[in-house]
Structure formats: C-alpha cells, structure tokens
Amino acid sequence: MESLPVPSVQAMVAATGGDVVPPRYLRPEAAVDMVIGSGEAQIPIIDYGKLQMDNGEESARLHGVCQDWGFFQLINHSVPDDVVEGMKSSIQRFFQLPAETKKGFAQERRQLEGYGQLFVVSEDQKLDWADILYLNTQPPEDRNMRFWPDQPAKFRSTLDKYSAAVKHIADSLLATMAKNLGLEPETIADKCVSGIQSVRMNYYPPCLQADKVVGFSPHSDSDLLTLVMQVNHVQGLQIKRNGSWVPVKPVEGAFIVNIGDIFEIFTNGRYRSIEHRAVVDPKEERLSVAAFHSPSIHAVIGPLKEIAACEDEAYKTVDHEEFMRLFFSAKLEGKSFLDRMKLKRS
Numbered sequence: 001m002e003s004l005p006v007p008s009v010q011a012m013v014a015a016t017g018g019d020v021v022p023p024r025y026l027r028p029e030a031a032v033d034m035v036i037g038s039g040e041a042q043i044p045i046i047d048y049g050k051l052q053m054d055n056g057e058e059s060a061r062l063h064g065v066c067q068d069w070g071f072f073q074l075i076n077h078s079v080p081d082d083v084v085e086g087m088k089s090s091i092q093r094f095f096q097l098p099a100e101t102k103k104g105f106a107q108e109r110r111q112l113e114g115y116g117q118l119f120v121v122s123e124d125q126k127l128d129w130a131d132i133l134y135l136n137t138q139p140p141e142d143r144n145m146r147f148w149p150d151q152p153a154k155f156r157s158t159l160d161k162y163s164a165a166v167k168h169i170a171d172s173l174l175a176t177m178a179k180n181l182g183l184e185p186e187t188i189a190d191k192c193v194s195g196i197q198s199v200r201m202n203y204y205p206p207c208l209q210a211d212k213v214v215g216f217s218p219h220s221d222s223d224l225l226t227l228v229m230q231v232n233h234v235q236g237l238q239i240k241r242n243g244s245w246v247p248v249k250p251v252e253g254a255f256i257v258n259i260g261d262i263f264e265i266f267t268n269g270r271y272r273s274i275e276h277r278a279v280v281d282p283k284e285e286r287l288s289v290a291a292f293h294s295p296s297i298h299a300v301i302g303p304l305k306e307i308a309a310c311e312d313e314a315y316k317t318v319d320h321e322e323f324m325r326l327f328f329s330a331k332l333e334g335k336s337f338l339d340r341m342k343l344k345r346s
C-alpha cells in the first residue's frame with residue numbers, strides 16, 4: 001500500500017503567494033456543484049454526557065440521527081480541555097515548521113504513514129489542495145515512531161493522550177449504537193478488541209482561487225466511526241445531503257462524528273456512510289484532525305450475522321487486511337469504493 005509522492009501544497013503556496021493553480025489542482029466539476037446557503041441546515045447535536053447517564057431519550061435521538069444523517073456533532077464529551085488545546089497547538093506548530101524539517105517525517109515507499117498525501121494512484125490524477133500527516137495511533141504497538149514528529153516537543157505525548165481519549169469515546173458510542181440496533185453491545189465491541197485507530201491531520205493552505213480547487217475530494221470514510229476536530233475557526237467541511245453540499249458549522253468544542261463504510265457493511269446498510277468533502281478558504285489556512293476507528297486487523301469485514309440472519313447480505317465479506325488494501329489502492333471518489341463492496345443482486 002502506498003500513495004505516489006506529490007509536492008507540498010503549503011510549500012508551493014509559500015513560493016507563489018497562492019494565486020497560481022497548477023492544472024493538476026484545477027477541479028472544474030466542483031464549481032458547478034450546488035451548495036446549500038449557510039444557515040439553512042445544521043447537522044444534529046448529540047450530548048455525550050446524557051448518553052453516559054443512560055438517557056433513553058438521547059440514545060433514541062442518536063439512533064434517528066444515525067439513520068437519517070450519518071453525521072452529528074458531539075458536545076459535552078469527556079476529553080479534557082488541555083488535551084484538546086494541546087493537540088490543536090501541536091498540529092499548528094508542526095505545520096509551521098520549516099519545509100525541510102517536516103520532510104524528515106515524509107512518507108516512504110510502500111507506506112501510508114507520514115507527512116505527504118494519500119490516494120494518489122496515477123500521475124495524471126487530480127490532486128487535493130492539502131498536505132497531511134497520517135499516523136497509526138492505536139493499538140500502541142502499531143505505532144511507527146519514525147513518523148511521529150519530535151517537534152514541537154510535546155507532540156508525541158499530546159497525541160498519545162488525545163488518541164486514547166478519543167478512542168474511548170468512539171468505543172462508548174459504538175456500544176450505544178449497537179444497542180440502538182438491537183444488538184448486544186459486545187457484537188461490535190468484540191470485533192474492536194485491539195481495534196485500530198489512525199489519525200489524519202489535514203492542512204489546507206489558502207488559495208486565492210478557492211472555488212477552482214478542492215481541499216479534500218468527495219469521499220466516505222472507510223472505517224466504523226470517525227471523530228473530527230476543527231483546529232482553527234476556518235470552516236470548510238461539507239456533507240452531501242439530498243444531492244446538495246451542506247456546509248457544517250462547527251460548534252465550539254464539539255467533535256464532528258460520522259459513520260464510515262465498515263459500519264454500513266456491518267449493519268447491512270441500516271446506517272450508511274455519508275459522502276463529504278472539504279473546501280478551501282481564499283485567505284486563511286484551515287486545519288482539522290480526523291481520528292478513524294476500525295475493528296481489529298484480524299476481524300472479518302462483512303454484514304454481521306446477527307443482522308444478516310433474516311435478510312440477504314448486500315455486501316461482500318473480506319478479511320480486514322484485504323479491505324484496507326482495496327481501499328488505499330484506488331482514487332477516492334465519493335462512495336465508489338463501497339459500491340465495489342456491494343453484492344450485485346440478480
């Protein structure tokens with residue numbers, strides 16, 4: 001698994017002032033897409049504190065939101081402020097480091113981790129207006145410290161704390177979601193013993209011709225559940241709903257949570273992953289941190305037998321390693337990966 005090396009967009013913008021857009025970044029298709037005006041829609045808000053108190057009303061709301069939206073903002077979560085703020089400042093400071101220093105953590109051949117970009121599989125493919133740092137964070141034995149920045153000084157210890165705290169929330173949400181689907185909470189939890197977490201830190205430089213580029217191509221996440229933190233005040237995340245893009249207005253201090261492809265496969269389509277993308281600001285940089293949660297690498301990925309017992313399976317069953325290999329070896333294009341995982345009905 002690997003992604004072809006591409007230039008740093010941040011370095012390119014620093015060199016040109018950001019008003020030059022090389023052809024490989026021009027995305028005319030994005031400009032014609034319909035975007036719902038801001039203020040018209042807001043993704044639902046779920047209160048984590050209420051879920052923890054076994055509040056039946058809040059978990060019923062969560063069930064409705066998972067079926068109807070696949071995206072929500074999680075408030076009142078338990079990650080301490082200093083961990084959240086520490087993570088934000090570590091990431092901002094990492095991307096402020098000189099280009100040469102960041103290159104010390106660059107991706108290597110046949111590896112996904114590190115500083116660079118993902119899903120670049122051909123030399124003529126269009127590119128996203130972003131640089132990323134992608135790291136395996138859980139279980140700890142999966143970490144490759146070679147790619148973990150040692151600058152700023154607290155980066156590693158902060159990411160260690162952040163990753164554990166966010167994993168804890170994801171596991172707890174997954175247990176509630178399993179219950180909401182009439183499953184034993186262990187049904188999903190058992191597959192997540194030594195569950196995998198990876199963290200993708202996204203840096204979107206400004207682009208004076210922002211409507212001509214895309215920060216993150218339309219995609220659904222491949223995992224079970226993603227928790228995204230907005231690092232600064234610049235908005236850019238949009239979700240696809242009823243055929244239009246809906247901008248997400250982040251609530252201060254909330255996590256943006258979304259259902260991934262593996263959840264859709266596990267539940268045979270009861271909860272669906274939602275297509276989303278990131279757009280770029282003309283004047284200001286934007287940063288976000290996505291934490292992806294997947295079952296153990298030894299788990300089988302296919303419809304859960306508890307759900308598929310009385311209905312046709314709509315998705316293939318593959319081992320987790322094969323699933324990851326398939327996901328990372330193609331261009332990200334909406335939900336096309338999940339479509340390839342569907343069983344064709346005759």
Ligand SMILES: O=C(O)CCC(=O)C(=O)O
Pocket residue numbers: 200202216221228236237276277278287288289290
């Ligand atoms: O930048 C964002 O807000 C979204 C990032 C995202 O979709 C991802 O990392 O998968």
Ligand SMILES: [Fe+2]
Pocket residue numbers: 219220221276290
């Ligand atoms: Fe995503």
